[in-house]
Amino acid sequence: MDVKIEIDKGSGFCFGVVKAINKAEEELSKDGILYCLGDIVHNSNEVDRLGSKGLITIDREKMKSLNNVKLLLRAHGEPPQTYEIAKENNIEIIDATCPVVIKLQQKIKKVFDLTDSSSTIIIIFGKNGHAEVNGLVGQTNGTAIVVETEDDLHNIDFSKDIYLFSQTTKSLDHFKSVIDIIKNRMEPTAKFTYFDTICRLVANRMSAIRDFATSHDIVFFVSDKKSSNGKVLFNECLSVNKSTFFINDKTDVHISMIKNASSIGICGATSTPKWQMEEVASQIKNLL
Numbered sequence: 001m002d003v004k005i006e007i008d009k010g011s012g013f014c015f016g017v018v019k020a021i022n023k024a025e026e027e028l029s030k031d032g033i034l035y036c037l038g039d040i041v042h043n044s045n046e047v048d049r050l051g052s053k054g055l056i057t058i059d060r061e062k063m064k065s066l067n068n069v070k071l072l073l074r075a076h077g078e079p080p081q082t083y084e085i086a087k088e089n090n091i092e093i094i095d096a097t098c099p100v101v102i103k104l105q106q107k108i109k110k111v112f113d114l115t116d117s118s119s120t121i122i123i124i125f126g127k128n129g130h131a132e133v134n135g136l137v138g139q140t141n142g143t144a145i146v147v148e149t150e151d152d153l154h155n156i157d158f159s160k161d162i163y164l165f166s167q168t169t170k171s172l173d174h175f176k177s178v179i180d181i182i183k184n185r186m187e188p189t190a191k192f193t194y195f196d197t198i199c200r201l202v203a204n205r206m207s208a209i210r211d212f213a214t215s216h217d218i219v220f221f222v223s224d225k226k227s228s229n230g231k232v233l234f235n236e237c238l239s240v241n242k243s244t245f246f247i248n249d250k251t252d253v254h255i256s257m258i259k260n261a262s263s264i265g266i267c268g269a270t271s272t273p274k275w276q277m278e279e280v281a282s283q284i285k286n287l288l
Ligand code: SF4
Pocket: 014, 015, 016, 017, 075, 076, 098, 099, 100, 101, 168, 169, 199, 200, 201, 202, 270
């Protein structure tokens, strides 16, 4: 039986990640060593690939102990505190913050600077502890409240003015449902303003990836478990095709998964490298 194997053309690195990786490779080709604050991309295979070229991934504690080095800030962005530490330690910043994230940080900072925190609440709809969200909360001196689910809205004081922003990789539908709940709970004297700050690269992938998943018997969604948009996009595939498998890499593909399929799709997150999806396609061919 002829089995069709297709890699989703829309899957793979977004331009923010491409830009960060290009910057890293450019610096590594000059110096052979570059520090990076946190994983450059939520994909351990790609982190290892760049690691073999000299990229050293560090955390904030390690950063504090470094001096006179070059440090890459990844696409997720950082809070102002990171730039202050760099200045104190004479660390040269190679800033690969995605332009979409920079715009969002500036928007939040502007609202924070123009409002009175005693009568205003800034809410970030996003994942607590996620690097991008930490960078966004940092624009408000740590005062913004992070809301992950509808349950987190129970502690909000709806008599205060509310400004709502979203992490760039959240689902648009989920964001809309949070907006509706807040609208309903606001007290008449308070003002509610929200900004749709979801990155369209991710949002637009939702329907495209659903179409892709529908058109195959079996789908392999390749991503690292750490990727936020990986989880969102995987769930989109699963919602239309129950035979969708979340895999880390080619070693997770087994013959039992594919033996009855006539059409197999391979797709991934904005942090999944193309080469990794190609490896999965080769593995499937080998097994067949
Ligand atoms: S998903 Fe969008 S906001 Fe996030 S890095 Fe990619 S392009 Fe930038």
